[in-house]
Amino acid sequence: MVHFNWFVTAILSLAPVLHAADNRPNIVFLFSDDQNAQTIAALGNKDIKTPHLDSLYDRGFHFRNAFCMGGLQGAVCVPSRAMLMTGRSLFRVEENLRTQPLMPAALAKAGYVTYATGKWHNGAPSFARAFQHGRNVFFGGMSDQSAVTVQDLKDDGTFTAKRAGKQYSSELFADAAVEFLRGHKSEKPFMLYVAFTMPHDPRSSPPPYATMYDAARLPLPKNYLPVHPFRNGEMTVRDEKLLPWPRTEDAVKKETADYYGSITFMDAQIGRILATLKETGRLDNTIIVFASDHGLSLGRHGLLGKQNVYDHAMRAPLVFAGPGIAKGGSDAMCYLLDIFPTLLDLTKVEPPKEIDGRSLVPVIAGKADKHRDALLLAYRDVQRALRTDRWKLIVYPKINRTQLFDIAADPDEMNDLAASAEHAGRLATLLDRLKAAQSVFGDRAPLRSEKPEADAFNPPNAATRNR
Numbered sequence: 001m002v003h004f005n006w007f008v009t010a011i012l013s014l015a016p017v018l019h020a021a022d023n024r025p026n027i028v029f030l031f032s033d034d035q036n037a038q039t040i041a042a043l044g045n046k047d048i049k050t051p052h053l054d055s056l057y058d059r060g061f062h063f064r065n066a067f068c069m070g071g072l073q074g075a076v077c078v079p080s081r082a083m084l085m086t087g088r089s090l091f092r093v094e095e096n097l098r099t100q101p102l103m104p105a106a107l108a109k110a111g112y113v114t115y116a117t118g119k120w121h122n123g124a125p126s127f128a129r130a131f132q133h134g135r136n137v138f139f140g141g142m143s144d145q146s147a148v149t150v151q152d153l154k155d156d157g158t159f160t161a162k163r164a165g166k167q168y169s170s171e172l173f174a175d176a177a178v179e180f181l182r183g184h185k186s187e188k189p190f191m192l193y194v195a196f197t198m199p200h201d202p203r204s205s206p207p208p209y210a211t212m213y214d215a216a217r218l219p220l221p222k223n224y225l226p227v228h229p230f231r232n233g234e235m236t237v238r239d240e241k242l243l244p245w246p247r248t249e250d251a252v253k254k255e256t257a258d259y260y261g262s263i264t265f266m267d268a269q270i271g272r273i274l275a276t277l278k279e280t281g282r283l284d285n286t287i288i289v290f291a292s293d294h295g296l297s298l299g300r301h302g303l304l305g306k307q308n309v310y311d312h313a314m315r316a317p318l319v320f321a322g323p324g325i326a327k328g329g330s331d332a333m334c335y336l337l338d339i340f341p342t343l344l345d346l347t348k349v350e351p352p353k354e355i356d357g358r359s360l361v362p363v364i365a366g367k368a369d370k371h372r373d374a375l376l377l378a379y380r381d382v383q384r385a386l387r388t389d390r391w392k393l394i395v396y397p398k399i400n401r402t403q404l405f406d407i408a409a410d411p412d413e414m415n416d417l418a419a420s421a422e423h424a425g426r427l428a429t430l431l432d433r434l435k436a437a438q439s440v441f442g443d444r445a446p447l448r449s450e451k452p453e454a455d456a457f458n459p460p461n462a463a464t465r466n467r
Contacts, residue, residue, distance in 0.1 A: 048264065061319065127139070
């Protein structure tokens with residue numbers, strides 16, 4: 001009898017622990033591709049329809065100043081996604097993710113079931129390291145949105161043969177997500193990662209989204225320019241060749257209409273995933289994250305792509321919604337690489353050592369107003385920037401040129417104050433802070449050239465659309 005009583009007591013003592021483990025929150029991570037932070041209706045864009053993303057913003061906590069740190073190559077999404085998955089900064093991350101600890105793997109080790117669908121731009125071997133399950137996975141940077149090439153992860157860690165999807169990419173990936181949510185019967189919590197390929201070009205959507213937006217009725221960006229005023233070091237990369245120079249108002253509006261159409265189509269597929277969470281009774285116990293890998297210029301400053309360090313290229317949408325997350329928003333500056341430790345903090349999972357990311361939970365919980373005092377932004381060896389909550393310094397080392405913007409008064413970065421004598425002291429201070437930030441993150445790129453190149457940009461005479 002003594003032994004039986006001891007056994008019952010032991011089981012009862014474990015019950016709260018087992019119950020708590022069974023009720024750990026699920027995670028659904030929705031990740032878009034090339035989505036400017038100014039494309040969410042809930043944040044004030046009256047020209048776009050994003051009802052399902054709006055619902056997340058309406059009940060979640062969003063960050064208005066979430067940034068990609070940059071890239072050391074033209075395909076900025078590669079390092080951005082690597083930083084997201086490792087919590088490591090641009091100058092410490094492996095772009096192929098071969099050996100560094102990964103967010104999904106950390107959650108799997110803690111008992112989570114991990115599943116992914118959509119874009120993976122860091123090599124197939126690292127996907128197999130990251131996730132236990134995967135369906136409709138696209139390995140690459142861009143594809144025909146109506147026939148994206150996908151594969152599935154098999155139980156032995158290899159992949160099925162490539163096949164062309166029979167639906168538009170966002171629907172294809174949402175189908176896989178819905179299938180997982182309806183088929184997941186385990187009591188274990190899960191992480192579902194859905195990485196869309198929209199609104200990255202080529203921007204095509206099915207009816208009615210393809211013609212939903214009338215280009216003629218869309219406004220131009222406030223900082224629209226036909227041509228960037230000087231050579232920034234990356235003026236003729238693939239993204240910049242999508243439109244000829246000068247960028248005409250009609251052409252930029254047409255690109256914007258297609259861009260918005262693909263976002264609204266993606267939003268509808270996100271709605272299907274959210275509806276399935278509710279249908280399966282999991283909505284109230286699921287942390288939902290929506291973000292993008294970086295922004296996009298789309299005519300701002302005469303640029304089209306993400307190969308620059310203006311806010312429109314490096315700032316991305318970011319919102320968390322779910323159990324324990326109050327409605328609200330913050331201007332606190334953060335990196336996308338801060339998402340990794342934040343999710344582990346929210347799920348009480350120990351993060352790997354030697355990461356650069358910092359948990360955003362203190363800001364989400366209302367215990368902190370700020371997260372980072374300044375952000376270092378970088379593009380290859382041709383652009384560096386320091387972004388504070390008030391000021392933005394951009395340095396172009398190859399041409400020995402600088403820009404200074406008062407972000408608080410000039411959020412569209414239109415009024416360059418670098419030549420103003422009034423701001424000479426501030427310019428010098430920010431330059432010193434930029435150098436200090438480089439030292440912290442291990443960035444050894446020089447900020448000045450002994451033999452500067454000419455800064456004039458002469459657009460090609462016959463640039464063509466390169467889809």
